[in-house]
Amino acid sequence: xxxxxxxxxxxxxxxxxxxxxxxxxxxxxxxxxxxxxxxxxxxxxxxxxxxxxxxxxxxxxxxxxxxxxxxxxxxxxxxxxxxxxxxxxxxxxxxxxxxxxxxxxxxxxxxxxxxxxxxxxxxxxxxxxxxxxxxxxxxxxxxxxxxxxxxxxxxxxxxxxxxxxxxxxxxxxxxxxxxxxxxxxxxxxxxxxxxxxxxxxxxxxxxxxxxxxxxxxxxxxxxxxxxxxxxxxxxxxxxxxxxxxxxxxxxxxxxxxxxxxxxxxxxxxxxxxxxxxxxxxxxxxxxxxxxxxxxxxxxxxxxxxxxxxxxxxxxxxxxxxxxxxxxxxxxxxxxxxxxxxxxxxxxxxxxxxxxxxxxxxxxxxxxxxxxxxxxxxxxxxxxxxxxxxxxxxxxxxxxxxxxxxxxxxxxxxxxxxxxxxxxxxxxxxxxxxxxxxxxxxxxxxxxxxxxxxxxxxxxxxxxxxxxxxxxxxxxxxxxxxxxxxxxxxxxxxxxxxxxxxxxxxxxxxxxxxxxxxxxxxxxxxxxxxxxxxxxxxxxxxxxxxxxxxxxxxxxxxxxxxxxxxxxxxxxxxxxxxxxxxxxxxxxxxxxxxxxxxxxxxxxxxxxxxxxxxxxxxxxxxxxxxxxxxxxxxxxxxxxxxxxxxxxxxxxxxxxxxxxxxxxxxxxxxxxxxxxxxxxxxxxxxxxxxxxxxxxxxxxxxxxxxxxxxxxxxxxxxxxxxxxxxxxxxxxxx
Numbered sequence: 001x002x003x004x005x006x007x008x009x010x011x012x013x014x015x016x017x018x019x020x021x022x023x024x025x026x027x028x029x030x031x032x033x034x035x036x037x038x039x040x041x042x043x044x045x046x047x048x049x050x051x052x053x054x055x056x057x058x059x060x061x062x063x064x065x066x067x068x069x070x071x072x073x074x075x076x077x078x079x080x081x082x083x084x085x086x087x088x089x090x091x092x093x094x095x096x097x098x099x100x101x102x103x104x105x106x107x108x109x110x111x112x113x114x115x116x117x118x119x120x121x122x123x124x125x126x127x128x129x130x131x132x133x134x135x136x137x138x139x140x141x142x143x144x145x146x147x148x149x150x151x152x153x154x155x156x157x158x159x160x161x162x163x164x165x166x167x168x169x170x171x172x173x174x175x176x177x178x179x180x181x182x183x184x185x186x187x188x189x190x191x192x193x194x195x196x197x198x199x200x201x202x203x204x205x206x207x208x209x210x211x212x213x214x215x216x217x218x219x220x221x222x223x224x225x226x227x228x229x230x231x232x233x234x235x236x237x238x239x240x241x242x243x244x245x246x247x248x249x250x251x252x253x254x255x256x257x258x259x260x261x262x263x264x265x266x267x268x269x270x271x272x273x274x275x276x277x278x279x280x281x282x283x284x285x286x287x288x289x290x291x292x293x294x295x296x297x298x299x300x301x302x303x304x305x306x307x308x309x310x311x312x313x314x315x316x317x318x319x320x321x322x323x324x325x326x327x328x329x330x331x332x333x334x335x336x337x338x339x340x341x342x343x344x345x346x347x348x349x350x351x352x353x354x355x356x357x358x359x360x361x362x363x364x365x366x367x368x369x370x371x372x373x374x375x376x377x378x379x380x381x382x383x384x385x386x387x388x389x390x391x392x393x394x395x396x397x398x399x400x401x402x403x404x405x406x407x408x409x410x411x412x413x414x415x416x417x418x419x420x421x422x423x424x425x426x427x428x429x430x431x432x433x434x435x436x437x438x439x440x441x442x443x444x445x446x447x448x449x450x451x452x453x454x455x456x457x458x459x460x461x462x463x464x465x466x467x468x469x470x471x472x473x474x475x476x477x478x479x480x481x482x483x484x485x486x487x488x489x490x491x492x493x494x495x496x497x498x499x500x501x502x503x504x505x506x507x508x509x510x511x512x513x514x515x516x517x518x519x520x521x522x523x524x525x526x527x528x529x530x531x532x533x534x535x536x537x538x539x540x541x542x543x544x545x546x547x548x549x550x551x552x553x554x555x556x557x558x559x560x561x562x563x564x565x566x567x568x569x570x571x572x573x574x575x576x577x578x579x580x581x582x583x584x585x586x587x588x589x590x591x592x593x594x595x596x597x598x599x600x601x602x603x604x605x606x607x608x609x610x611x612x613x614x615x616x617x618x619x620x621x622x623x624x625x626x627x628x629x630x631x632x633x634x635x636x637x638x639x640x641x642x643x644x645x646x647x648x649x650x651x652x653x654x655x656x657x658x659x660x661x662x663x664x665x666x667x668x669x670x671x672x673x674x675x676x677x678x679x680x681x682x683x684x685x686x687x688x689x690x691x692x693x694x695x696x697x698x699x700x701x702x703x704x705x706x707x708x709x710x711x712x713x714x715x716x717x718x719x720x721x722x723x724x725x726x727x728x729x730x731x732x733x
Contacts, residue, residue, distance in 0.1 A: 035080050041078070053069065056082055073250060143196075143197045145202050147176065168181075201520070235255055263526075285593070306732050309470065317483040319570065321573060330452045359393070375411075409424060411427075411434075419491050481571075482570065524574065600625055633696060644703075647695055664713060672703045
């Protein structure tokens with residue numbers, strides 16, 4: 001991956017080229033490389049774009065660089081993206097000041113009652129600070145936005161805050177207002193959202209309250225964001241083919257300089273990347289150094305282990321979980337039996353029954369029965385399927401239903417906890433119900449069924465971590481627990497672009513849609529972070545992150561194995577109201593993060609890539625990564641069969657009341673028993689902003705090799721409960 005960021009001050013220029021995987025190649029032997037040059041020069045006569053052009057002219061030997069320079073980064077940090085051949089890349093790599101050279105990469109988008117579920121009620125039912133909320137600006141780096149959406153109407157809004165330095169450059173027929181105060185496009189398509197993803201995430205974080213919103217009547221009610229009085233700035237970096245890292249870096253460059261208070265970015269890679277190769281990690285580092293928190297989605301590659309992305313400690317990484325509302329679609333068989341499936345089905349068959357046909361029974365001569373049973377491409381005989389409800393052993397029917405003329409679809413779902421929108425009447429069945437359907441198909445002379453319209457249920461066990469949500473452990477910084485937190489990300493109704501498709505091959509156009517993914521949970525936490533910031537405008541990113549993590553609801557295990565441990569949900573489920581009154585926080589600044597990177601044995605060369613600064617590590621500067629003053633505590637050991645002792649050093653800052661005393665308590669978690677000692681066991685604070693340090697000593701032996709072993713440390717003054725997970729593990733599982 002590749003990313004940039006802005007540093008806290010303008011430092012010396014360095015050349016660095018960032019990688020992310022390979023983007024589109026323009027000429028036969030050229031591709032886009034990102035040249036990151038650290039902080040902007042403090043020289044009064046320095047002009048970044050002119051410098052970039054001179055470098056390109058020197059490297060290419062061409063007087064005209066038209067078509068070479070893709071874009072310049074010149075507001076919050078220095079650098080450029082350019083089309084270079086391999087030999088030209090090698091020349092740049094050898095120039096004085098060049099740290100590294102990387103190709104551009106395509107990243108991916110990570111694809112309401114949820115706020116009520118979390119306790120953040122509508123209107124006067126929740127304590128708010130409306131004046132500060134109105135001055136809060138959320139930067140959304142995504143696929144653009146729909147400016148006409150009621151979620152972004154500026155009715156009742158005053159002019160933008162004076163601190164805003166951005167622009168509205170959304171392209172043709174695009175207008176900003178006092179709610180949607182800025183838009184920038186890095187795709188040459190304009191800032192308008194043609195997919196729906198960016199509109200959905202922006203409205204989830206900060207959208208206005210919109211009554212009577214639904215997806216064709218499904219989920220009808222009021223949708224809103226976490227901070228509806230706040231302002232939105234949209235940065236479009238994504239198209240249907242992905243999200244280019246060179247565009248993403250430009251968005252960070254501009255968002256930081258524009259004056260946003262918070263960045264939400266539901267974009268990532270399928271696995272974690274080294275920080276120096278991760279554009280989001282580098283961009284977020286510079287944002288952090290400017291006092292801006294970056295909230296990032298954990299990824300949708302679960303439930304397999306080591307699939308979490310966005311693992312830097314200066315990023316708040318969000319997993320996805322359910323709320324108490326779910327969507328079900330019932331299938332009524334010809335024998336009267338009702339099966340309960342998963343989908344978001346807005347099509348009404350009006351109770352009419354249609355013939356059922358199993359893919360295996362409609363196999364063409366080109367395929368074996370097993371492949372036909374899964375409804376694989378080119379495997380079915382259209383004449384046997386047309387006008388019938390197709391039954392498939394997997395979701396393959398979604399790719400072929402149109403070509404074979406199916407009128408409906410029933411399939412065995414690999415994702416039993418998620419309902420998806422489909423472009424025809426459809427339902428996904430769990431194994432037991434699917435086998436019951438197959439039994440009916442075998443026994444009935446003329447099997448028929450109807451698929452009913454989706455209905456909402458409000459008794460779903462929650463929060464449960466979504467099967468798709470990416471899991472830890474963290475393979476880059478093994479002693480930093482990731483993800484950090486979980487939030488609603490399953491079947492979320494929010495604003496959508498009428499230009500987008502609700503599902504593949506779908507011709508309908510909607511203003512609101514139901515999506516699932518860590519892309520949906522990420523803006524929930526961004527909304528909570530903005531909510532907390534409205535009460536504490538001067539809090540640093542780490543203080544807000546700590547408040548959110550240490551006040552989270554504990555998450556109970558629902559499955560076996562690591563999929564239901566802290567590697568799935570981090571500190572727990574976000575609690576907005578508690579986060580606004582945490583009592584104590586763990587503070588970090590840029591110097592702490594640099595000490596952490598030194599402790600990971602990063603070289604000065606790599607530290608330049610991440611921070612944009614010239615840094616020399618020393619014993620005085622570096623710390624053990626596990627001693628970073630992080631709200632969670634985690635350590636990876638080399639083996640499971642030995643006795644061990646691990647210590648963690650932490651410091652808490654009192655943000656509650658003066659003359660308060662907090663007593664420690666340890667609660668057992670997963671896996672093997674841990675013996676946890678806290679010294680001192682009581683922390684006494686005389687004043688607000690006073691700091692007190694403590695040490696956690698964890699001992700044990702014969703760790704369970706199948707799951708991490710954990711406990712929870714809770715500091716309590718009788719009002720506040722400041723909880724930190726402690727996780728000890730031995731492998732990547």
